[in-house]
Amino acid sequence: MPTTVPAYGKEAAGRLVSMADVTASDGALRRFLHGLPGVDAVGLQARAATLGTRSIKTSAKAYAIDLAISMIDLTTLEGADTPGKVRALCAKGVHPDPTDRTAPKVAAICVYPDMVGVAKEALGDSGIHVASVATAFPAGRAALPVKLADTRDAVAAGADEIDMVIDRGAFLSGRYLSVFEEIKAVKEACARPDGSAAHLKVIFETGELQTYDNVRRASWLSMLAGADFIKTSTGKVAVNATPPVTLLMLEAVRDFAAATGVQVGVKPAGGIRTTKDAIKYLVMVNETLGEEWLTADWFRFGASSLLNDLLMQRQKLSTGRYSGPDYVTVD
């Protein structure tokens, strides 16, 4: 966690202030977050749309497809999840294309906390991480001790990464300090007895935050509280990841790294289904944050159906022909 952050507001002019000052009270934190540069919605959307017009062909496309596959958090988050379903997903994560063993493996398998043990066992020493959505996902409407217990349980079962949801009610009613303290507490609950810790991804549910200014504030708030990743959404609401929201979060991460030297990852989740869409996101990362973020360590896709489209496009590139849904697995 950084010890100093940039001062914002009229007389700031690049000064740094201590973290303790910024998080001393709800009022201080509000002044800081509301002093961040504003977001012009029209301009942000126009920039995201322009980045979406890059034409990625041939060798660049092949590179992007494999990169996208390696960044996927292959996800199953259903009430009806069973050990069998999770094991099948894990097998797919290790060998996404049974007909072509050169296809890269995915970054992580994302499951509910009670399935962490199953996934961990199924993945063995494949190197694929297990991510778990803790903290009363997706609503986040539970008492803090319950959320912390949920987190500890998932970490104890072997989760490498914890995806937590923020309390949108507290955020929207301006109780920023409460959100900040909660993220900090969950981050502490990610610690393991051996001194290591699970990575913490903080989910905003941007569709519920509504405004772009709120997304920028939530990004800074989470990064100040120690998030390792910031993530758009749960995939459980009507509006999930969009290119403008993701671009805005990438810009916040870029500014935070410039101000504090701390690198934070970004994960758009929900609604990214096609290769074309995934490549647009990679272009955004490339032109906003650069190469350093173009790895699974710093950028992820939260998706379940994206993988099959990537695999079909990959087959097309290697064979010159489109196959069809029966040439990729349904898991």
Add this chain to the structure above:
Amino acid sequence: MTFDYAPAPESRAVVDLASSYGLFIDGEFADGAGGGLRKTVSPATEEVLAEYTQGTAEDVDRAVQAARRAFEKWSALPGAERAKYLFRIARIIQERSRELAVLETLDNGKPIRESRDADLPLVAAHFFYYAGWADKLGHAGFGADPRPLGVAGQVIPWNFPLLMLAWKVAPALACGNTVVLKPAETTPLSALFFADICRQAGLPKGVVNIVTGDGSTGAALVAHPGIDKVAFTGSTGVGKAIARTVAGTDKKLTLELGGKAANIVFDDAPIDQAVEGIVNGIFFNQGHVCCAGSRLLVQESVQDELLDALKRRMSTLRVGDPLDKNTDIGAINSAEQLSRITELTAAGEAEGAERWSPACELPGSGYWFAPTLFTGVTQAHRIAREEIFGPVLSVLTFRTPEEAVAKANNTPYGLSAGIWTEKGSRMLWMASKLRAGVIWSNTFNKFDPTSPFGGYKESGFGREGGRHGLEAYLNV
């Protein structure tokens, strides 16, 4: 491994170029009266694309006579009939937009991304918009039955060849005038393709005439006694010469000339979007834009932050083959223009401003200039006063809104300005103080056929676009 974008060139095969072009007079392509042929080259490669005819005074006279004869019938048509032709032209432009975009990029050097996504949609939109006015002129606020002027002589520049043609031809025809148009000498091809579109649309003979050639052809057109209206877009120097030629005659005149727009960024601006707006303001079309935001006025308190962000963003601009769909900045239009940009930037350095460009490799042949930023510029520097018409941004600073207004207005020009602030009251206050024809807030270089465009002071007079654009072609 890095994420290198493989080349994604647009195919040239959609454009069928002839080796040589004549003039378009009275509905037919015809040889010139002995002015000879000129060559037009692709600025990105210096490859000769085609030969075209150097129009002479005699050719101009034939074109004006044809337009004069056509005027009788064209102006007598009901507005709804004229609208049909304009709608037809607009639709053909849409159908042939890919071909025209590639042609424009070949001849002008601008990136295909811009000719495809900005120029051509706007060209079609202008014809659609003025087609809609043709039968409603009585409701435009210029009397119950405003009459056309007659024959319009139109001279257009090389920065947006087809778009400037649309800005001039569409309102002229909608109002019932006929036209003789001279495209720029470095970019004549899209106007000749437009002539073909007029034939395809079945436009009556002589309503649109295209005479290609250099400045002398334009001078002959402007001086011809048979025209009733002169419309010119181009440099302030040529504009002044035209004004002298037309003075004392009863020809109507509109001039849309140079600019040195202030793009003003306050400390509460949406920084990321302001950076995009600055980039779009000065690097759109290689800065070959008369309303380009070529003077950045930034509040001192956010200067460092903004310039860091701007340099970072400039480093991601892709300069190169204009036909590549991933190119952001294409070629400079001509060797002459390149030498003018080079001369002015050298003056900037000599006068003590600090020059910066991102690392970028420029192609070996063709005319190229890297996107360039000058900091430490003052009002006394030439690069703060003269129009450079290239990808060169001069950065000045200010401390208070009053100072921003004073510096922004302290220019012989007054075509456009930009304001970046999250505070609505300040934005409106600034807009009322700035002496410029177009003022954008939290955006830049936005064009629409419904919006009037034109300047103050040495940026010219008259308005194009919108309802105001009709006035220049009506006897009001």
